[in-house]
Amino acid sequence: MRLRNVKHAGEMIAMYPNIIIGTPTDFKGKWNECFGNNNPIEIEIGCGKGKFIQEIASxxxxxxxxxxxxFDSxxxxxxxxxIEYPLPNLRLIRIDADKLPxxxxxxxxxxxxxxxxxxxxxxxxxxxxxxxxxxxxxxSRILKQGSNIIMKTDNSELFEFSKIEFNESQYFDLDVINNDLYSNMPDDNIQTEFEQKFVEKGNKIFYLKATFKGDKHEEDL
Ligand SMILES: C[S@@+](CC[C@H](N)C(=O)[O-])C[C@H]1O[C@@H](n2cnc3c(N)ncnc32)[C@H](O)[C@@H]1O
Structure with missing residues (x-):
């Protein structure tokens, strides 16, 4: 199904509150109720047009x-x-990730x-x-202890910056750094929309995995 009118994207989003959750703050601490089970919850931040999240959920x-x-659009x-391929274990949220906590x-x-x-x-x-x-x-305010952040990018400057940020963070250990994902490809890799474009252009794909150590925040000490 093609929702043609990007100009009225906000109205279209409001028509599907069970897929794009209208007031996500209502579910803080009870997302298990939204899904109707206690299964682990994984998120993609900046999911774009949704190819990756749809495929991993299926x-x-x-x-x-x-x-x-x-962005609505x-x-x-x-x-x-x-809408085309509904999955009981997939939801979307239209929000800036700075609101995650x-x-x-x-x-x-x-x-x-x-x-x-x-x-x-x-x-x-x-x-x-x-x-x-x-x-x-x-x-660090929303993750379970021992859980992972997985990052893929073709941008070497962003990758270098990210390695420094993870290494300097009190909350994370940087476990895996792969400077050329496609020469050492895990079986379960799911190509995203941007990944497809960058791989076709011949760009190298960088990958890292970090683990949340579970350190307390200063205000909790
Ligand atoms: C370059 S695209 C990548 C899309 C998709 N992950 C992929 O690999 O094909 C980055 C996406 O992240 C979204 N984005 C960037 N900053 C964001 C933020 N702070 N909160 C939510 N989404 C964000 C952008 O709107 C854009 O759709």
Whole structure:
């Protein structure tokens, strides 16, 4: 199903509140009620048009998945996919990820995927990068101890920046660094929309996996 009118994307999103959750803050601490089970919840931040989140949710029905995207005009493309092929373990949220701790409670999330995040190359916008110290702090407030953040990108500057941020973070251990995913490809890789384009162009794909150590925040000590 093609939702043609991007101009009225907001209205279309409002028509499907069971897929794109209308007021996600209502579910803080009780996302299990939204899914009707206690299965682990994994999120993709910046899910774009939703190819990855749709595919992983269909391959792993024993887990729940939420795609998070900040733009109406983009998330309606993900909505189309879910309308076409509904999955009980998949939801979408239209929100800026800087609001994550308002939506999820501590320990509520079991994995975060960061696929081809916007690079924000200028220094003055570095805090908007999804692996900045500010975002790692937000992730540490919602992740379960021992859970992972998986990142893929073709942008070497963003990758270098991210390695430094994870290494300097009190909350995370950087476990896996792969500087050429396609020369050492795991069986379960799911290509995202941007990944497909970048691979066709011959770009190298970088990959990392970090683990949340579960350290307490200063205000909790
Ligand atoms: C380069 S696209 C990648 C899309 C998809 N993950 C892929 O690999 O095909 C990055 C997406 O992240 C979204 N995004 C960037 N910053 C975000 C934020 N703070 N919160 C939610 N979405 C964000 C953008 O709107 C865009 O759709």
């Amino acid at each position: 391959r792993q029905p024993e887990k729940n998945f939420i795609g998070i995207e900040k 983009v998330i309606i493309r993900a909505l189309e996919k879910v 308002e939506i999820f409670d501590t320990l509520e999330i079991s994995k975060i995927y960061l696929n081809f995040s916007d690079p924000w190359p200028k220094k003055r916008t570095a805090k908007r990068r999804l692996t900045s110290t500010q975002f790692l702090d937000r992730y």
